[in-house]
Amino acid sequence: MLSIEAVRHEPDVLRRSLQARREDVAVVEELVRLDGERRALVAEVEGLRAEAKRNSKAVGEAMKAGDAAAADGQRAAGRELGERVKRLEAAEREASAQLRALLLTVPNILAGDVPDGADESANTVARAEGEPRSAESYGFGLKPHWELSEDLGITDLERGSKVAGRMFTVLGEAGARLQRALIAWMLDMHRKSHGYAERAVPYLVLRETMEGSGNLPKFADNLYHDDEDDLWLIPTAEVPLTGLHRDEIIAPGTLPLRYVAHTPCFRREKAAAGTQVRGLKRLHQFDKVEMYQLVEPERSVAVLEEIVEHASDVARGLGLPFRILELCSGDIGFQFVQSRGRVASGIHRRQRKVPIRQGKPVRSVSDKRSCFRSSRCVGSDWPC
């Protein structure tokens, strides 16, 4: 969530960012208006409270002086003041709640050097490594991944659907072992070679944790939710990792904090409804190894590049050709200020994006604590 102070002092910064994202800028004026309302109410309620406090003191003094009649009079005045305070407090709470609710729907402010563009077609290739092989170079007919993985027992799509419905799969012996090996290999690489601390985190989190990572209320439609306990299934390890240090003040000199975690990720993938997705693409549940860093804000650009390198080592280690994309302003996720995509090349199909993305939201730049991080993930659902 953006800090209202930043919006108040520099509304144009937010306006420009929203324009670049192709989003409505009217929200800025609405935020400023609600904020003004709220502050007026705060001033009013505090004035009344001050009066009530003075009044209480007067009661005490009257009692000490033995003037019962005066004390009673002050008491009555105090009662009346108290009721007015209560009414105003309710109005102030309501105004604050409205402001917060709106603020939660505002996407993060883009970095200044994000290239402009409307959607993913405007993303640019920053660099590429490795040569994608053509289908012909293999000298035999290639199967699409959903056939090959079934034939080799990597996946069992039919039984996945039987157990959990569409967009779930069961991994067979080969797939299960492959996934386990990839996860362990990635965790070890990031831990040993790249200096990340491994964590095992909850897959179900509180509403506050979802809000803290920018996933609620924006993506409520895409999240699985347990009504009874108001717990939410994580769509990425980024959510609990972001929550690790929520409401903490991090001592100087202890940054960067680097974490790596493997978790399953749960997504409704509503956007994919009706589109043709086969095999391992767009599952409701998939596994992911995520890198995450908390760093000083001024270092976040450099660290973003560092994480891209760390992720690239995974592709290199697997011998996969890949390209690094610079995402344009219209394609950058809600919570990010800048983003890189990494595309691993398929063998005979067109190249496509794996769920790898880097982000580094800059947030409340209030003086005492700012948020800083770079993220993010290395997918296990590699292109086939």
Place this chain on the structure above:
RNA sequence: GGAGGGGUCGCAUAGUGGCCUAGUGCACCCGCCUGCUAAGCGGGAGGGCCGGAAGGCUCACGCGGGUUCGAAUCCCGCUCCCUCCGCCA
């Protein structure tokens, strides 16, 4: 799910209705003093609102309600931690 104990400033603690404007110690920051270090002395250090500033006001004792003119303190609900019991995979 039940019973009991606990949650006060970064840490440790004091505080049983108005003298709490939350004190003290440690740690921290700035000065002073000082061969060095340590100690000592003085000051500072939370959020918000108003204000150009000086400053003023307000909030903050796990969270939320209530009682009261007035709550860290009394009452109710919740939450987290600890101890025990029950239930369950």
